[in-house]
Amino acid sequence: MAMAIKSNRFVHLCFLLFVVSTVLLQTTDGRSWKKRPLRQPCRNMVLYFHDVIYNGKNAMNATSTLVGAPRGANLTLLYGKDNHFGDLAVFDDPITLDNNFHSPPVGRAQGFYFYDMKNTFSAWLGFTFVLNSTDHKGTITFGGADPILTKYRDISVVGGTGDFLMTRGIATVNTDSYEGDVYFRLRVNITLYECY
């Protein structure tokens, strides 16, 4: 009889714990909004991609090209004024596992970027990692602001397909190397929180 009661109490205790944890999850942080605890990442990858910008002389090697520019600028060279404000480029860049441009690519980074600030170097990126290696088959699509001069900047993962179906997460990008207006290499640390 005592155990039966205990059992009944245990059930109630479980229910109580559930209610309490639910309430805790809804507790505000003093700023009148409710945060949920972040679960562990389900995946982390570091990849590099290499952008060789067309400059009128490197048609064979260039992996990106200007396709839009503001009035007064041209499509051969990045705009000399206003920190390239308004220059729009399309790219198809090799992705590698390390920082060596000549390493065998594991996929292509395809998308566009444009410079969007007059008083500093800043860009906006929309692109997809098309991965096709023994380790990964699928795509991850990214979008967001890229304040180029900041060492580490976060860009949103907005979708994915294949191995990365509907994934969500964040990419921390840093400029690993660059050569004037002709080459830059981005190191991308991708942390995913939803994997199916």
Add this chain to the structure above:
Amino acid sequence: MAMAIKSNRFVHLCFLLFVVSTVLLQTTDGRSWKKRPLRQPCRNMVLYFHDVIYNGKNAMNATSTLVGAPRGANLTLLYGKDNHFGDLAVFDDPITLDNNFHSPPVGRAQGFYFYDMKNTFSAWLGFTFVLNSTDHKGTITFGGADPILTKYRDISVVGGTGDFLMTRGIATVNTDSYEGDVYFRLRVNITLYECY
């Protein structure tokens, strides 16, 4: 003994409730698809951003500029035909807490829009709110169609970083004010349903 049975029944009842609620969640609405109940928003914010369009005379003040246009148009002025169809602009607009252009900005709205209908004013937007104030540090990225002449239009929140890591939700946009083809101000009511 009776209580033990009751306890056992309670466990079964819990399980039954779980099954029933699961089934209910999967009930179709007569259109052969299954909806989930929408949870409460975790955050709501109203912000304004101000777009000063370059028109050939306001280079100092302009916060956006044309970078693409269809054949026959130019990059100085919005295309006079077809409701600007094909005009593509890049912007870096101040965000304010109220509708005053001169209020201290709490961040920048950075991205692009293009006009995409011949027979009416309509646009497509891809942009990021880069917020950097005592209240918010982080980014929210938006994307979607903007039927400009509709009073309130919904645009998707597609990602976020920092305070808005992986957020999801909706932005209801309305044109708060405009002056010809030189200035417009959008009021953005952001409702977020996932906050970490």
Add this chain to the structure above:
Amino acid sequence: MAMAIKSNRFVHLCFLLFVVSTVLLQTTDGRSWKKRPLRQPCRNMVLYFHDVIYNGKNAMNATSTLVGAPRGANLTLLYGKDNHFGDLAVFDDPITLDNNFHSPPVGRAQGFYFYDMKNTFSAWLGFTFVLNSTDHKGTITFGGADPILTKYRDISVVGGTGDFLMTRGIATVNTDSYEGDVYFRLRVNITLYECY
């Protein structure tokens, strides 16, 4: 008394099952990442959209137009070299329930695409289905790489509004028909996994 113990055991068994299933969900697949089981789709739709590309002669009928192109190309015709690399188009295409261009449209596909590979036909798409019929009212926004010559390619659903509020999922696209550089029709099989 025996039943009371049994009941108690049942509670523990439930708890054990919960722990085991939680652990199982976190089991790696040998590649050091954790996958979650994919739930059933909440919705599936097949829609078609029709793109009539401006070519200098079809201004009346064209539903898309070039707004950007690389140096050496023009905005009247798709670039004759490099598989159109760098051509950027804006579109406002009718969406139909079947593959007939003249069927009553159920909405508009609005967005942009650009060609992004030199050595093959490949594109990147960002667009929104603006649906306005008795069956669907709302928008679905898509983004991602489109390797045109692959029969079926997956593009991410990155957001939605109205009936498709915050939806997530995948669109499997195939080129249902095309006529040179003037017309193409995409069949889009949309599978959604989150419906509110």
